[in-house]
Amino acid sequence: MFGRWRRGAPSRRYPAWVAKAWTAFGAGSLTLLAASGQVRAIVDLPPPFAAARTVVVTWFGAIDPIGPMGLAALGGVLLGGLVAAALERRGRKVGLGDVERVLPRSRAELRWAAALAVTAGITEELFFRLLLPLLIAAVTGCAVAGFAVACVLFGLAHRYQGPAGVVATMAVGALLTIVYLSTGSLWAAMALHAAIDLNAVVLRPIVSGRVSS
Numbered sequence: 001m002f003g004r005w006r007r008g009a010p011s012r013r014y015p016a017w018v019a020k021a022w023t024a025f026g027a028g029s030l031t032l033l034a035a036s037g038q039v040r041a042i043v044d045l046p047p048p049f050a051a052a053r054t055v056v057v058t059w060f061g062a063i064d065p066i067g068p069m070g071l072a073a074l075g076g077v078l079l080g081g082l083v084a085a086a087l088e089r090r091g092r093k094v095g096l097g098d099v100e101r102v103l104p105r106s107r108a109e110l111r112w113a114a115a116l117a118v119t120a121g122i123t124e125e126l127f128f129r130l131l132l133p134l135l136i137a138a139v140t141g142c143a144v145a146g147f148a149v150a151c152v153l154f155g156l157a158h159r160y161q162g163p164a165g166v167v168a169t170m171a172v173g174a175l176l177t178i179v180y181l182s183t184g185s186l187w188a189a190m191a192l193h194a195a196i197d198l199n200a201v202v203l204r205p206i207v208s209g210r211v212s213s
Contacts, residue, residue, distance in 0.1 A: 014112030018119050025123035029131040038134060042126070045184045046134060052143040056181040063179070065188035073179070074195050078203070099161055103205055110211065113201040121194025128154045128173065129180050129189050147177045172196065 033039050038046060045053060063069045104113040132153070133146030140146070155170030180189040205211045 014109065014116055018112070018115050021116075021119045021123045025127040026119075029123070029126040032131055032135075036134075041130060041134065042186060045181075046130075048134060048137040049143050049181065052147060053181040053184060055144070056178055060178055060182050062184075063182040063188075065183040065185050065191070073192060078195070078199065099165070099200060101160070103201055104211055107211055110202055110206070113205075114198060117197035117201050118194050120197050121190050121192075124154070124157075125176065125180075125186060125190045125193055128157075129176060130186055147181075151177060 030039070033041060040046075102113075102116070104110050128150045129147075132150045133143055136146030136149055137143040151170050151173035154173035155166045155168075158169040159166050161169065176189045176193055179192055180186060183189075
């Protein structure tokens with residue numbers, strides 16, 4: 001989808017991508033979850049993920065999404081974004097992958113960039129952290145395999161960022177998986193995902209000065 005974004009104004013591309021994300025990842029995931037009787041999995045960790053959560057909690061502990069560690073994670077994303085933006089303002093490139101084509105160029109586009117970030121946080125987590133691992137676990141009996149495959153495909157779905165971006169996105173996918181399983185809350189993973197994207201396409205462009213009036 002992003003490959004076709006090389007033509008046309010960003011302001012025309014954002015609505016199309018937001019609509020496609022809600023249609024494909026959002027509505028598609030909800031439809032399949034409903035068809036399989038797993039809608040409740042959006043709120044409660046599904047039983048097939050219990051063993052995988054035990055492994056994660058053993059290694060990383062159980063995290064309260066609205067407790068100190070959860071709030072510290074969101075604060076870390078914010079602080080990291082501010083530091084990265086300050087470095088970019090001085091002409092230093094920060095981060096892995098090419099995200100240039102999805103960045104807003106004017107303040108008029110910031111609202112759509114924010115909508116894109118929140119949309120990705122919600123719909124991609126529905127698909128890559130819930131539906132896809134659940135389907136693979138149902139077939140293979142192994143949720144860990146489901147999460148591993150989902151992380152790889154999550155990275156490949158961001159191939160427009162180049163090889164470095166794919167690897168970095170796979171790592172982010174692994175982090176979001178840990179957050180999901182350690183908190184037992186898909187909403188926590190959605191919130192962190194949205195925060196990461198808002199940092200990249202809203203906060204950093206504003207603070208770095210790349211967005212014109």
